[in-house]
Amino acid sequence: MFCADRLKVARYRKKLSGKQLAEAAGLTEVTVSKIENGHQPDDATVEKLIYALGYPRAFFFMDKPEVLEPLAVSFRSLKKMKAAERNASLAAGSNGIGLYQWIDERFKLPTPDLIDLSKEHDRPEVAARLLRQHWGIGDRPVGNILKLFESKGIRVLSLSENTQNVDAYSFWHADHPYVFLNQMKTAERSNFDAAHELGHLVLHFHAQAETAPEDDAERQANQFASAFLMPxxxxxxxxxxxxxxxxxxxxxxxxxxxxxxxxxxxxxxxxxxxxxxxxxxxxxxxRGYRTGEPLGVERETSTLLAKVFAALWSKGITKSDIASDLNLPWQEVESLVFGLTGPAQTPPLKGNLKLVT
Structure with a gap:
């Protein structure tokens, strides 16, 4: 059965309105609307949609995807964000969940080790100190923040949208915390964004965004990030x-x-x-430090994903194979890990992450 929600995910990832998709596929806007509301299309219509969106046919006939609701996600600058940018980011989140479900079936990943600090939402610096104590890192610099996140069960993925309006976002799904980082920012900005999203995950636990005004939540997450990174x-x-x-x-x-x-x-x-x-x-x-970081630090990459892809590569499994299993275009898998995995096809890394056989 053709899945209407998967059509929406593919359309959102392409940043197309219903009208734009209809024009690209040679269909009427009414036809696209009916399909997205559950009407089953005939084979000829399906082929037109596949051609327009560039997604494999099988993608549209899979089970309903994990659909993220805007209120469940800690978006920054919602006021500045265009609907197309928001929807594309939410759809990336849906595909990211699918990717990690695929990885989960093959690897034993770290268990989430975050604590609910929502009672400290009005004391972000206290919350930052409590989480540092929980993780046993005292007052010393965090070092590699992505490595720390992944060791604590936070699933990090890339948001490769070339936009100034989507810095990063985070959400909880099935008791797993996810953070998406925009790789178009400086390394320093990305580090702060990561800590900002960590603030959302622990202060606004399970992304209860509707309970806190956006401005308050953003201010709290910023204060948390500042205190967490710079005790x-x-x-x-x-x-x-x-x-x-x-x-x-x-x-x-x-x-x-x-x-x-x-x-x-x-x-x-x-x-x-x-x-x-x-x-x-x-x-x-x-000196140029308002818009950039002339003397910048090296961008961090994902230790966990690098190990995952190295282990898979050692068995001859490529990102293209993963995309095929997920029925996604190769570019979608690449965009989820863009800038996070370092050089492509690296040798296996030392560590205790093992392929489940």
Whole structure:
């Protein structure tokens, strides 16, 4: 039976409206609408939709996909986001769940180890400290944040949309936390986005986004991210008196954050006066740090996915084979791991992640 929800997923991934899909497929807008509402199309119509969307025929005849609702996802900047961008991101989430279900059947992945800190949503810094204590990392720099996330059962995937309106998003599904990161951002921005989404996962547990106003939730997640990445005690032990942007540019490498983020954190911690903060922000902007990170850190990649693909490659299984199993275009699988797996087809890595046979 043709699955209407899968047609929506494919259409959303292509960022097409119902009218645009109808035009591309040589169908009427009414026909597309009827199909998406459950009307079964004939073979000729199915072929037209397949041609227009570029998805394998079998994809549309699989069981209903995991459909993500906007309120279940911690989107940033919902006010700025276009409907097509939101829907494309939600559809990527649906495909990402499918990919991890495929991986789950073949590998034993780390169990989620997050705690519900929703009672601390109005005290984000306290929540950040409690999670650090739970994970036993004290006040030291996180180091590789993606490696830490994956060791705690957070499933990280790529959001390869080339847009400034979708930084990252997160959600819970079947008791598994997911984080999607936009790989078009600087490495420092991506690290902060990851910590921001971690804040949503623990502060707004199971993405109960409808219970908190968007602005409040975003502010709380930002404060959590800042405190989680840059603990106040570590700042005070590592940085003396701050009087120049050059100090901040040099120091930011310790926490792998942007110069602007470190300046703001120092100001919030009372280590940088309001006057000095404003002067330093102006200087950083003139040096190009408002829109980029001229002296940036290396982008982190996924340790878990690298091991998964290396183990599969050692058995002759490629991303194309995975895409075939999932009945997805190869490009869809590639976009989910874009920028996360390092060089393609790397040798097997050492570690305890094993293929389940």
């Amino acid at each position: 106040e005690d570590d700042l005070k032990n590592s940085i003396g008196q701050v009087y120049s942007s050059s100090q901040i540019i040099k120091a930011k490498v310790r926490w792998k954050v942007s110069a602007m983020a470190l300046a703001m954190r120092l100001n919030q911690a009372g280590m940088l006066s309001d006057w000095n903060y404003r002067s330093i922000v102006i200087d950083l902007g003139q």
